Amino acid sequence: MNVAVKNSLIKYGFLVLFFVCLAILLGLAHYLSGTGADNRLKTGIETMLTETYSTAIILEEKITVHNAGWTFLEAWKSGKETVLALRVTGTSGPYTGVFVYDGVGSTNFAGILGSDNSDASTRGLSQYTITVWENRITSLVQNGADSQ
Amino acid sequence: MKRNSVVFLLALCPLIPVSSHFAYALLISGAFLFYFVSGIFFRFVISKINPGSSSFYFELAALAVSATFFYQFSAFFFPVLTVSLDIYYFLAAFSYVLLLSIDYYAVQGFSFLPVFRFIPILLIFSLCRELIGTGGISLPVMHGFWEIHLLPGFSVWGSGFWNTTAGSFILLGFMTWIVKSCNRYLSGRDRT
Numbered sequence: 001m002n003v004a005v006k007n008s009l010i011k012y013g014f015l016v017l018f019f020v021c022l023a024i025l026l027g028l029a030h031y032l033s034g035t036g037a038d039n040r041l042k043t044g045i046e047t048m049l050t051e052t053y054s055t056a057i058i059l060e061e062k063i064t065v066h067n068a069g070w071t072f073l074e075a076w077k078s079g080k081e082t083v084l085a086l087r088v089t090g091t092s093g094p095y096t097g098v099f100v101y102d103g104v105g106s107t108n109f110a111g112i113l114g115s116d117n118s119d120a121s122t123r124g125l126s127q128y129t130i131t132v133w134e135n136r137i138t139s140l141v142q143n144g145a146d147s148q
Numbered sequence: 149m150k151r152n153s154v155v156f157l158l159a160l161c162p163l164i165p166v167s168s169h170f171a172y173a174l175l176i177s178g179a180f181l182f183y184f185v186s187g188i189f190f191r192f193v194i195s196k197i198n199p200g201s202s203s204f205y206f207e208l209a210a211l212a213v214s215a216t217f218f219y220q221f222s223a224f225f226f227p228v229l230t231v232s233l234d235i236y237y238f239l240a241a242f243s244y245v246l247l248l249s250i251d252y253y254a255v256q257g258f259s260f261l262p263v264f265r266f267i268p269i270l271l272i273f274s275l276c277r278e279l280i281g282t283g284g285i286s287l288p289v290m291h292g293f294w295e296i297h298l299l300p301g302f303s304v305w306g307s308g309f310w311n312t313t314a315g316s317f318i319l320l321g322f323m324t325w326i327v328k329s330c331n332r333y334l335s336g337r338d339r340t
Contacts, residue, residue, distance in 0.1 A: 014197045015206065022213045029217055033224035041227040044291050074231060087232050091312040092281070093168025096231040096292070114228035114292015124312055 038062065041074060044113055045085055045098055052110050059083055068140045075141075079103075082141050085113060088133055092124030099133065101141045107134040163270065164316055166236050168281075171288040173274035175226065175233060177267045179218050179240050184263050186214040187250040207250075208242065215241035228292040277319055281311025 042059050049057040059076040065084075074085040080103035088097035096113040097120070109130045112123055120130060166172045190210035194203050219237050223230040230237075240246065249263035278285050283302025286293040299306065309315045 011197055011199060015194075015199055018193060018197065019209070019213075022210065026213060026216055026220075029220045033220050037220070037223040037227045037230075040224075040290060041231070044228055047291075070234070085231055087234065089165055091314070092308070093165040093172065093311075094232040094236075096228050113231075116293075116295050122308065124308070 041085060042076065045076075045083060048098060048113055049083065049100070049110055057083075065140050067143065072137075072140065083110075084137060084141075086133075088125060088129065090120070090124035090126065090129055095123055095125070097125070097130075097133065099137050101137055105138065105142070107137045107141070109134060163236065163240070164313055166233065167270060167274040167277055167316065168311055169286045169293065170271070170274050170278050171229060171286040171293050172233060172236075173270050175222060175229060175288055176236060176240055177271055179215075179222075179237050180243075180246060180263055180267055182218050183211060183214055183241050183246055184249055184253075184261075186217075187211055187246065188253055190214070191250055191254055211241045211246075212238070226288050226290065228290075229288050273316075273320065273323060276323070277311060277316050280319070281308055281315060282306075 046057055046059055057078055059078050061077055063075050063077055063082065065072040065075050071086050072084060076083050078100075082101040082103065084099045084101070085096055086099070087094045089095075095115070098110040098113050099107050100110050101107045109120065112120060112125075115123070121127075163176065166176050187207070187210075190207055194206050194210070199206055215238050219230065219234060222233070222237065245262045245266045249261045252260055252262070275285060279298065282295075283299035283306045284295055284297040286295045288294075310319060
C-alpha cells in the first residue's frame with residue numbers, strides 16, 4: 001500500500017467516522033424525543049376531538065399509512081376510526097389539520113389543531129381544499145393502514 | 149445593493165407561507181441560526197478532513213442532518229407547530245441565504261452575513277402581516293399557538309386579506325418601498 005492510498009484511506013475513514021457520529025447523535029435525539037413528541041401531539045389531538053365531538057376520544061396505537069409519504073406520518077387508530085394530523089396549506093399559510101376516517105369509506109375534517117379558532121374558513125382553508133384532502137385520505141387509508 | 153435586495157426578496161418567497169404567523173417566523177429564525185452555526189462547524193470539520201471536490205456535497209449532507217436534528221428538537225417542544233412546519237425546516241436548510249452566509253463567513257468573517265439581515269426581515273414582516281391580517285400576534289407554545297389579540301374591534305373592521313399570500317406580497321412591496329425610500333433619504337442627507 002503506497003502513501004497516497006494510505007492517506008486517502010485515513011481521510012475517508014475520518015469522514016465516515018464523522019458521519020457515523022452524526023448518525024449516532026441523530027438516533028439518540030430521536031430515542032430521547034420521539035415518544036415524548038408523539039405523546040404530546042396525541043394528547044393535543046384527543047383534547048381537540050373531545051371538544052369538537054363532545055365525547056371522550058382516546059387515540060390508540062400509531063399506524064403507518066402505506067404509500068402515503070411523509071405528510072401522513074401522524075396517524076392513529078381510535079376504535080374502528082383512523083385519526084390523522086397533517087399539514088394543510090391554505091391562503092393564510094400552513095396549519096395542522098385533524099381528519100377522522102370513519103373506517104367505512106369517508107373522511108371528515110375535524111378542525112385546526114393548536115389554535116383558539118379551529119374554524120377552517122377563517123384560516124384561509126376553502127371547502128374545496130378540505131374536500132381534496134378528505135378524498136385523498138379516504139383512498140390512501142382504504143388502500144392500507146397497518147399498525148406499527 | 150440592488151442585487152442584494154433581489155436576493156433577499158427571492159429568498160423570502162418560499163417562506164411566504166411561513167411568515168403568516170409570528171410563531172412560525174420565530175421557529176424558522178431559530179432554525180436558520182442553528183443551521184448557520186452548525187454549517188460553520190461542518191465546514192470547519194470537513195475542510196480539516198479535506199475530501200476534495202466532493203466537500204460541498206458532504207456539507208449538504210451534514211446540513212440535512214442538522215435540519216433533522218432541529219426538526220426533532222422542535223417536535224419535542226412544539227409538536228403541533230412542527231406538523232405544520234416540517235417541510236419548511238428542510239427547505240430552510242438548503243436555502244440560498246444560508247449557504248451564501250456560510251460561504252461569506254468562511255471568506256470574510258462577520259463583515260457581511262445575509263442570514264443576519266434576512267432573520268430580522270422575516271420577523272418584522274411576519275409580525276406586521278399577522279397583526280394587520282388577524283389583529284394580533286401569536287407565539288409558539290407546546291399545544292400550538294398562544295394568540296394575543298392586540299387590535300380591538302378587528303372582527304368588525306379588520307380584513308383577513310392581509311394574512312393571505314396575495315396580501316402578503318402587497319405588504320412586502322410596501323415594506324420594500326419604505327426601506328428603499330428611507331435609504332434614499334438617508335443617503336441624500338449624508339451627501340448634503
